[in-house]
Amino acid sequence: MTLNQNTFTGEYSYTIDSKGRVNIPAKFRQSLTEDNHNTFVITQGMDPCIWVYPLVVWNEIETALKNLSSLSAINRTFIRNTVRYATFTTYDKQGRIQLTPKLIQYAGLEKEILIIGMVNKIEIWNPSKLDIVDQQNLEIEQSSYDELAEKIIL
Numbered sequence: 001m002t003l004n005q006n007t008f009t010g011e012y013s014y015t016i017d018s019k020g021r022v023n024i025p026a027k028f029r030q031s032l033t034e035d036n037h038n039t040f041v042i043t044q045g046m047d048p049c050i051w052v053y054p055l056v057v058w059n060e061i062e063t064a065l066k067n068l069s070s071l072s073a074i075n076r077t078f079i080r081n082t083v084r085y086a087t088f089t090t091y092d093k094q095g096r097i098q099l100t101p102k103l104i105q106y107a108g109l110e111k112e113i114l115i116i117g118m119v120n121k122i123e124i125w126n127p128s129k130l131d132i133v134d135q136q137n138l139e140i141e142q143s144s145y146d147e148l149a150e151k152i153i154l
Helices: 026-031 055-066 073-083 101-107 127-137 142-152
Strands: 011-015 021-023 039-044 050-054 087-090 096-098 112-117 122-125
Touching: 011 021, 039 055, 039 073, 039 101, 050 055, 050 101, 055 073, 087 096, 112 127, 122 127
Parallel strands: none
Antiparallel strands: 011 112, 021 096, 039 050, 039 087, 050 122, 112 122
């Protein structure tokens, strides 16, 4: 069943179990296209969260990374930090994916988590860490935010 082909929106509250498994919302699983083979790639986000990519989207990221010159130190560092924690995971019959201990530690995940759709990927957050990031984002100049909105919102 395909909805909006790998499009994720909304926020969901879940828990992480003692084995490091989290449930991917049914709405998100249903939006996966068949060519994803029920597979996601999890890795560190730019903020203290976990990014969860559909396999097809991750393949596009890998292609873009391959086009970066490894002669550049910043490129090497960016590639390394993007892929070193990347793990392929297929959701089980209950719709759960397995997170790695390193990623759980990086995101500071505890029992309660938030799963947020970010259009082409999913973010998994510790709610208290997201609150801190949200407070920091309030400091972004309103004019910068307005300029970006003008480029996106019709």
